[in-house]
Amino acid sequence: MADPAIPRIELEYAFSIRIVFKERIDFVGPNGGRGYVPPAFGEVWGPRLQGRVVPYSGADYARFTDLSRGISVNTHYMLQADDGTYIYIRNLGYLYRPPVPEGGTAGPPYFRMSPYFDAPTGPHDWLTRTVILGTGQRRADPFDHSLFTYYAVR
């Protein structure tokens, strides 16, 4: 019953965001786990967007049950493009740690997300009508940071 005429999804690299986190808070309550990880600072670069992460403009208010299995990404913060435009980013996704097989070693975590944006009418408002997918990686070169790579879905 699958329709062979349905076109495949095309991805186009749009921009990268590098963020340094200095605080990582988490606790478990009656309704489950909550994280608080605010961006200390960061920068944005790439073909479709350049600028910075507005320091301490929000956080990943992650949900989790058991941190060893990972978290649900639940992020709100602000970017500022090089032309001064403020952009709101709302990020949803997963940092999932697959169970370690018996006698085996832990594989890489699955760190993927789909951000939604608000931007003023203008050169960045394509962000408010384009589905975007992202990957995350923890990096240590030259200092501890997270690197997010974002792709527009055509």
Added chain:
Amino acid sequence: MAQPDVPTLELEYVFSIRIDFTTRIALQGPERTRMYVPAAGGEIWGPRLQGKVVPHSGADFAGTGLLNAHYMLQASDGTWIYINNMGYLYAVDGSKTDRDDPSWGGDREFYFRVTPYFDAPIGPHDWLTHTVIVGTGQRHANPDHTIFTYYALK
């Protein structure tokens, strides 16, 4: 600082969902537009999931510019699955669409892209709760229905 490599993303077709519609309500309010488009029923097929859309288990409550659907699926093995589908649907040339007219649509002229989020019980379908999935939509008329084709982001 050297630019990190941009990883290549891989997509894997996982399943398709056809949703049937019989009612379309639009509210034009002072602050925003709100739609109510209930799911009358539908079917799910594909390599990773088979089953049905539970009739009248929810709707697309789209607001201005953003699709926002909540409803229930039931897998062939009886498992209940919650879906929250977000994304965008608009004519690429910027022309207005009459949302009461189901005959508009077709992937080429419209940008119809979605990112669904799921809840499922612990079991064979819980991969849906930690995998980023992206979909295309295609509108059809007579009878009024939409076909979504979903890909997992690996």
